[in-house]
Amino acid sequence: MSSDAAAPPSAPATEPPKPPERRRRRGRLIISVVVALVLVVGAATAGIGWYFSGVAIEVSHEEEYPLTVLDTAPGSVTLPKDEATALPGTWALAWKDGRAMLGPVVGNSADRVVRKVTAVTQGRLTKGTKVYLDHWIYSGDPKTALGLDFQKVTYPSKLGPMPAWLIPGRTYSSTWVIGVHGRNADKLETMRAIPAVHRLGLPMLSIAYRNDVGAPASPDRKNHLGGTEWNEVASAIAYARSRGATGVVLYGWSMGGAMVMTTLRKTADPTFIRGVALDSPVMDWSATLDKQGADRDLPGFVTDTAKLFLEQRVGIDLDDFDQRRYARDLKTPTLLFTTNGDLTIDNGPSVTFAKTAPPGMVTHIATPGDHTDAWNVDPSAYERALTGFLAKVR
Incomplete structure (x- = not known):
């Protein structure tokens, strides 16, 4: 009689549990949503950045009546x-x-x-x-608005003849003031300064530049924020010298200020520039674009994307427009007007520039008002400061 007991059945091999199909579908859905969100956010960032960069370099001369x-x-x-x-x-x-x-x-x-x-x-x-x-006050031209004789002249440039107003002084063999208006503006922006300059007996050349009404267009018909436009300022200096100027004072409003400062740095003969006057100048385009982006409630990364697009679209380096980097080397007397309520540009870089420049080199006058409103708020005080400065550097 056998005493062997029947062997218990062997346990089946253990396998990891399979996730339910519903869990797999949920995982795939989450990944798809994340990827879609990344793509949407990336596309939106690129789209908004491209649009914002386009606004900054757009050429427009249309009037708005708000x-x-x-x-x-x-x-x-x-x-x-x-x-x-x-x-x-x-x-x-x-x-x-x-x-x-x-x-x-x-x-x-x-x-x-x-x-x-x-x-x-x-x-x-x-x-x-x-x-x-x-705030430009005047319309027409120096004769119709101010009663001052002037000549419509053209000065040679890389893009062809550029129009300008030439208001004579006592003699052409003297220091000239060259007025440079701002972005998408006009020679009319310089008109507020013409009477004070004229009373001193100095000639004033108020210039148009590329993409202005009546002036040759740039090849891409875009604003380069002064990155190429400064060449017209250099050409205007050469024109003034050819007409007998013994020196010049460069006078820039807003983007015209950026153009003036770039010209000062890149000119072959900086000693010919006796002085610089700046009215609400853009002393750092990157900071101004940050301000304008924040005013539009754009996240910082969108504005940064816009700045990259802008640099690529018009071939400039925004770092080169930060004039604070060059303040310690300033050798040209500078008159600087800023307005405390400026809604267009960040004037913090202007304040820093004035503080960083060698002592006594920058006369900084801060006033109430919005962008380029310093004259409007107190014309008499503005003109006293301007004529005092010009009398010293002429």
Whole structure:
């Protein structure tokens, strides 16, 4: 009789549990969503960055009329109240077919401001008219606006003849002032300075440059933020020298300031530049683009992408536009106007530039107002500072 007991059945081999199909599908879905979000965010960043870079280099000369006249009365106009319309000082009001000169504020409420109208120089000012506040003040040309004789001249440049206004001084054999307007602006921007320069007996050459109305266009018809436009300033200096100038003062507004500073650094004869006057200059385009991006609620990485696109699209290096890097080497006397309420550029680099330059080399005057409004807020004080500076460096 066998005593062998029956062997227990062997246990099956252990295998790792298989994830349920639902879990696998969920994992694939999460990966797909993440990839899609990365692609969407990347595409959105690139798209917004490309658009923002295009805004910075766009050439546009169209007028906008953001204000509506709320009421008129003999000798006054009522406008919506904002920081600009309520500022003291001297301004013009422009509309599609007209212009008026504005005086001081004579009435004020929570949402509207009443200003004196000193003259209606063109058209009719009526309730409901779409207008803009014009800090350039003048229209026309030096003869029609200021009663000053001038010549329409052209100066040679790499792109062809460039138009300019030449307001004679007592003699052409003297220091000339060369006025350089800002981005998408016009020679009219320089008009506020012409009377003070003329009273000193100095010739003033107010220049147009590439992409201006009536001037040759750049090959790509884009703004290069001064990166190529400075060549016209150099050409204007050569023209002034050919007409008898013994030196020049370069006078730049906004982007014109960036052009002036680049010319000062790159000119073959910096000693011929007796002085530099700057009005709300762009002393660092990168900082200004950061400010404009933040004002549009763009994340920093989007603005950084826009700056990369901008550099590639017009072939510039934004680092080269940071004038603070060159402040310690400044050898040319400089008059610098900035406005405390500048909504267009970051004027922090201008302040730093003035503090970093050798002692006594920069005269910095800070005023209330928005971009290039220093003259408008107090014309007399502005012109005293300008004529005092020019008298020293002429």
